[in-house]
Amino acid sequence: MPGLFFDELHVGQVFQHSIRRTITEADNVWFTALTHNPALLHLDEEYCRENTEYGQRIVNSAFTLGLMVGISVGDTTLGTAIANLGWDEVRFPKPLFHGDTIRVETEVIELRESRSRPNAGIVTFLHRAYNQKGELVAHCKRSGLQLKKTAK
Template identity: 45%
Template sequence: MTEATEIHAPKVWRGRFYEDFEVGDVYRSRLGRTLEQTDNTWFTLLTCNTNQVHFNNEFAATTEFHRPLVNSCLTLSVVVGLSVADTSENAMANLAWDSISMPTPVFAGDTLWAESEVLELRESRSRPNQGIVSVRTRGINQSGATVVEFRRTFMMYRRRAPQAASQFPEPVRDWAV
């Protein structure tokens, strides 16, 4: 990579705003997330999901998977979370979720990453400080298998929106070290 093509990190990262997106942009999560059985059990209990395939080893052993499956809603939630820094850190609200599919099972110990592509942009007709972004996102495991795919549409703040102002408090004294 020559100096002319190097991409330098911004001095201050506050996420993307509506103006930062272009149709066709692809973002890959910087971080991966390994799911553990503890994550799976807690999420399953938190959501009152009583399907034993998520938390009962003996029951899961009788299934075609022979071990507990990670709760599909946990898989979706983690992949969405991994995509937020790139896509919707400055979103005002989710507007739609479409075409969610789970082509590959997820098990404790799997590590997931997110990849998102911008599909559509449009200005809000009723909210001048916001725009609407549609993306498709997929979760990919450590083997490169797609474990979840979905489309998501959300309302994004523009840079001029009052909510885009820095929320960092000004220090009341100078550095002491």
């Protein structure tokens, strides 16, 4: 099983995820349309060229968030998570554009025993996504309820 159990994690542990992803126009348009987001920033190249500081469409930040967290799952929580508890402090310091490639790193920043589930603990991850230039494009804290290996 690729994911780690609660008792296999430690604060300060950093994962450099091997999956990288180049964002395509199709990714952005499909996700934006699927979520019924009519923002011109994601859909209208002409509008962006004439009316924005970027001069081109930007990638939907909800897609960026989902991709950043999704890339982390295989190394951290695949098969060992009970539930995602929430995302905090979600930030997008720089936009992503079609053709950008992201890489993700994850740090374990907090661990605590679950008070209601003896077979689990709560882990807080800090996810960071970078573009191909090494610029930070997204980060967030994610808390999850994680199985303990010793409980099995």
